[in-house]
Amino acid sequence: MNILTKEVQIDKIFDNIYKILPRDVLISCSQWAEENRFMNSKITGRSGKFSFKNAPYCREIVDCFSKNNNIQEIAIMKGVQLGLTTSVIENVIGYSINLDPCPMMFVFPNEKEAEKYKKLKIDNLIDNSHLRSKITAETEDRNTRRTGDTALMIEFQGGFLTFASARKGVQLRSTPIKKLFLDELDAYPDKIKDEGNPIDIASKRTDSYIKFGRKICYNSTPLLAHKSKIHEQYKKGDCRKFFVPCPCCGQKQELVFYKSDGGEYSDEKAIIKGQTKSKPYGLLFDVNACKNGDYSSVRYRCKHCGGEFKDYHKYAIEQDGEWIPTQKSIIPYFRSYHISALYSLTKPWENIVLEFINAGNNPDKLQSFYNLNLGLPFEDRTGGLEYQKVHRLKDEDMENNILPKEALFLTCAADVQRDRIECEIKAWGDRYRCWGIDHRIFKGNVYDIYDPCWNSFLKIKDEVFKYADKIKQNGMQVELMAVDSGDGELRDVVYNFCDTFGDGLIMPLKGFVSTTRTREKFKIVPINEFETISLIEIYTDLYKNSLSRYLSQEERIDDDYPDGWFTFAKGYSDEYFRQLTTEQKVKVQTPGGLTAIKWVQHGRNEAFDLNVYNMALADIVIYQQSVLYLGLDSSNARAVFELMKKRK
Numbered sequence: 001m002n003i004l005t006k007e008v009q010i011d012k013i014f015d016n017i018y019k020i021l022p023r024d025v026l027i028s029c030s031q032w033a034e035e036n037r038f039m040n041s042k043i044t045g046r047s048g049k050f051s052f053k054n055a056p057y058c059r060e061i062v063d064c065f066s067k068n069n070n071i072q073e074i075a076i077m078k079g080v081q082l083g084l085t086t087s088v089i090e091n092v093i094g095y096s097i098n099l100d101p102c103p104m105m106f107v108f109p110n111e112k113e114a115e116k117y118k119k120l121k122i123d124n125l126i127d128n129s130h131l132r133s134k135i136t137a138e139t140e141d142r143n144t145r146r147t148g149d150t151a152l153m154i155e156f157q158g159g160f161l162t163f164a165s166a167r168k169g170v171q172l173r174s175t176p177i178k179k180l181f182l183d184e185l186d187a188y189p190d191k192i193k194d195e196g197n198p199i200d201i202a203s204k205r206t207d208s209y210i211k212f213g214r215k216i217c218y219n220s221t222p223l224l225a226h227k228s229k230i231h232e233q234y235k236k237g238d239c240r241k242f243f244v245p246c247p248c249c250g251q252k253q254e255l256v257f258y259k260s261d262g263g264e265y266s267d268e269k270a271i272i273k274g275q276t277k278s279k280p281y282g283l284l285f286d287v288n289a290c291k292n293g294d295y296s297s298v299r300y301r302c303k304h305c306g307g308e309f310k311d312y313h314k315y316a317i318e319q320d321g322e323w324i325p326t327q328k329s330i331i332p333y334f335r336s337y338h339i340s341a342l343y344s345l346t347k348p349w350e351n352i353v354l355e356f357i358n359a360g361n362n363p364d365k366l367q368s369f370y371n372l373n374l375g376l377p378f379e380d381r382t383g384g385l386e387y388q389k390v391h392r393l394k395d396e397d398m399e400n401n402i403l404p405k406e407a408l409f410l411t412c413a414a415d416v417q418r419d420r421i422e423c424e425i426k427a428w429g430d431r432y433r434c435w436g437i438d439h440r441i442f443k444g445n446v447y448d449i450y451d452p453c454w455n456s457f458l459k460i461k462d463e464v465f466k467y468a469d470k471i472k473q474n475g476m477q478v479e480l481m482a483v484d485s486g487d488g489e490l491r492d493v494v495y496n497f498c499d500t501f502g503d504g505l506i507m508p509l510k511g512f513v514s515t516t517r518t519r520e521k522f523k524i525v526p527i528n529e530f531e532t533i534s535l536i537e538i539y540t541d542l543y544k545n546s547l548s549r550y551l552s553q554e555e556r557i558d559d560d561y562p563d564g565w566f567t568f569a570k571g572y573s574d575e576y577f578r579q580l581t582t583e584q585k586v587k588v589q590t591p592g593g594l595t596a597i598k599w600v601q602h603g604r605n606e607a608f609d610l611n612v613y614n615m616a617l618a619d620i621v622i623y624q625q626s627v628l629y630l631g632l633d634s635s636n637a638r639a640v641f642e643l644m645k646k647r648k
Contacts, residue, residue, distance in 0.1 A: 033062065037125070076336075077339075077375055089219065102178040102179060104162070134156045169192045178209040221372060236331050240323040244318055398567065403466065415609050418490075421453050446490065449496055483507075486510065491508075495533065521543065536616065538612070544583065579607035580607050
């Protein structure tokens with residue numbers, strides 16, 4: 001028997017299997033939509049039979065809701081005019097009513113939006129997909145007048161679809177739900193009075209179906225980064241991006257807005273300005289021409305080959321696009337997707353560029369641009385440090401883990417997150433001159449003090465850092481280390497680690513945002529349950545003010561550094577410097593009606609905190625040196641720096 005004959009027989013076997021199995025087991029959501037759904041002019045500009053060719057990026061997402069797909073949770077963080085609600089959620093509802101009837105719930109930010117959407121979209125879906133005959137109230141009373149279709153509920157054989165408001169706990173509770181659609185999460189309240197988080201309340205209703213194919217859809221355009229609910233859900237999944245092929249070279253990539261550098265193409269296509277060479281990619285355009293109404297310069301440059309193509313290529317390249325995960329899901333059976341309006345077939349790139357130019361430096365307009373066009377949460381840094389201001393402090397000639405000749409002592413501070421330890425090693429010189437020696441991240445099980453992540457951090461205690469000056473043979477070790485303990489579940493873990501391995505060199509640390517109790521920058525207090533360790537309490541507002549002032553100083557003149565001049569080694573990432581800009585000073589009203597200034601976090605800020613902690617450790621080292629070696633009752637930084645310089 002030759003190979004061809006075998007293949008024919010295999011095909012016949014599968015054909016027979018398909019004939020035996022019920023069709024509704026095999027058909028996917030996307031197949032159902034293209035075979036059964038009709039779009040009319042009332043709800044779309046493209047009337048006729050539904051097709052995923054107008055939104056090819058929706059096919060994989062909608063198929064996550066098919067009966068034979070084991071994915072349970074799907075997060076969609078999106079821009080506008082992408083048709084995701086129409087092509088995903090509505091198709092899933094139609095498919096479910098027809099082939100997979102079950103209890104379903106659709107949650108909106110408020111009840112008015114729920115009623116409006118049900119009337120305009122879902123009723124239209126039912127009428128134009130030949131589903132109206134399935135809508136009926138299941139009741140034993142033959143004389144009932146119930147139709148199965150009310151303002152906030154649709155009933156059908158085997159299930160129902162109820163519409164709820166995220167602001168009404170009573171609508172989110174009780175009845176078990178198999179399929180849950182949470183729409184525009186970022187407009188939900190954080191809490192419903194004393195009832196809790198609406199997302200948690202609604203999600204709990206699916207617990208009965210965890211082993212029986214439950215589906216939860218988180219769908220939203222993001223708002224502010226520091227409190228974006230959809231961004232939080234997105235990060236739990238595998239963070240998929242839609243990669244499309246370049247018409248010039250065929251290499252697949254995510255469509256992004258303008259990136260100033262990072263292209264992988266040859267130097268011949270690089271842009272040279274003065275002594276600077278860059279390889280931009282993404283959406284390129286001539287700002288001045290666009291401001292004058294000429295958008296002919298708008299085009300997309302490929303990251304890989306540097307070739308350029310236009311908006312009209314989108315339709316063709318998106319047909320061959322594919323979703324690529326960029327990380328491993330934190331939660332099993334959880335997929336997450338991000339897509340921007342750059343993929344929209346109804347919104348030209350020229351319109352996106354226009355909105356970007358019109359936004360200028362206006363924070364409100366910039367937020368709208370980030371949220372609606374890029375599908376990204378916005379970080380408003382008004383009143384905080386500027387990225388370029390701190391990024392300029394990176395020294396491309398300074399190697400990581402190598403000491404400058406002026407370094408007098410070292411400190412190391414750590415911040416513990418649920419899946420990693422982030423730490424930074426700082427070198428200190430005269431007049432609080434500071435060098436960022438290295439920023440390290442150790443991933444692992446932080447709840448186990450014997451995990452490799454803790455062991456990697458512990459090794460810093462015995463590490464010897466060498467000087468860049470070859471003449472200096474001796475290196476230097478860290479003088480003092482600290483780990484932020486906080487108030488949460490990791491506090492006892494940090495205490496146990498410091499008690500077991502610290503040897504008096506590694507101490508737990510806790511920050512206080514208020515300075516009302518004392519004007520002291522730090523205090524060292526005993527911990528009742530432990531005899532070998534003490535807790536470092538620091539008053540963070542004082543240190544944050546100092547850090548902000550240091551990082552905002554004007555450029556140095558020759559070698560005359562101002563007090564507290566910071567420098568960072570060349571290996572520090574752009575993400576690190578971004579985190580230095582996420583803390584802001586804002587005005588708030590106190591309960592008594594007074595105006596106060598406080599620091600507010602807008603996004604991840606581990607880098608900012610590590611600098612604050614290291615500044616506190618430097619003050620403690622100076623205090624210890626003042627008491628132990630100079631016999632003083634208080635700190636004298638000037639005298640300690642002079643003493644250390646003489647020792648060298």
